[in-house]
């Protein structure tokens with residue numbers, strides 16, 4: 172009987188401590204049981220091997236079923252804990268880092284919420300950033316520096332002199348260059364281990380599905396209202412998590428939309444789509460240069476938390492930062508049961 176107990180404990184330890192892939196773990200268990208069954212069929216009943224593994228075939232079958240129940244219970248418990256969480260990095264058994272990378276990400280790896288496994292998840296992640304402007308700049312810079320494996324960036328604009336007051340990924344020399352190529356060059360110069368995919372065109376209905384389906388997480392920092400609703404609609408349809416940020420004058424906001432279960436989508440929170448041309452952009456209303464740095468950095472932190480599974484996300488909570496009064500507030504928001512985008516009705 173003790174053998175079964177040991178097998179069960181081994182199963183849990185392999186899974187929990189050494190993070191062995193569940194598939195390998197089950198293969199190990201199946202082989203172990205196969206051998207024990209074989210012993211019972213080939214060796215006489217009073218043999219020491221038979222006595223130490225249940226004594227009789229019926230005991231063996233009962234123990235086997237009992238173990239299946241325990242494994243099933245542990246599996247369901249894990250599943251219940253992970254509901255609503257997004258999975259990243261399907262195959263993390265490979266050693267993904269060289270010594271230079273380990274040193275580069277050491278301050279991440281030492282954090283218990285990230286660790287080596289979390290850093291591997293970051294390297295396996297593919298993030299699409301829509302809009303390489305004020306918010307896109309810090310998002311791109313921090314995610315690139317933090318070791319995200321693949322970053323996609325979509326924008327059709329050129330770097331303009333008036334961007335440089337806040338879009339700090341660009342330099343004076345880059346004026347006139349397409350933003351996606353300039354941003355890609357800047358990320359590669361900072362971290363050669365991050366792969367950057369550039370899409371030098373406007374995000375629109377025709378390319379939305381294709382673009383979003385190739386990534387695990389979408390970050391929206393565009394200043395175009397129509398694009399925001401299209402990004403949200405596509406993310407809900409393709410069940411992709413979305414981190415959305417917005418800034419205007421002295422105020423910014425961030426929210427995470429996981430596109431799962433009962434959490435609200437962008438349109439639940441902002442149901443009224445502004446008509447084209449009515450939504451004011453930064454160029455008309457102005458924006459304090461450091462504000463996108465604050466909001467974009469919060470977006471990047473939420474992205475890292477979401478990928479490694481750390482802490483409490485701004486999921487279903489809108490964070491508002493009022494820079495003039497130096498105040499932040501967080502508002503809890505629910506799914507709109509009549510939302511045309513995410514409601515199951």
Ligand SMILES: [Zn+2]
Pocket residue numbers: 435436437438439440507510511512513514
């Ligand atoms: Zn909705």
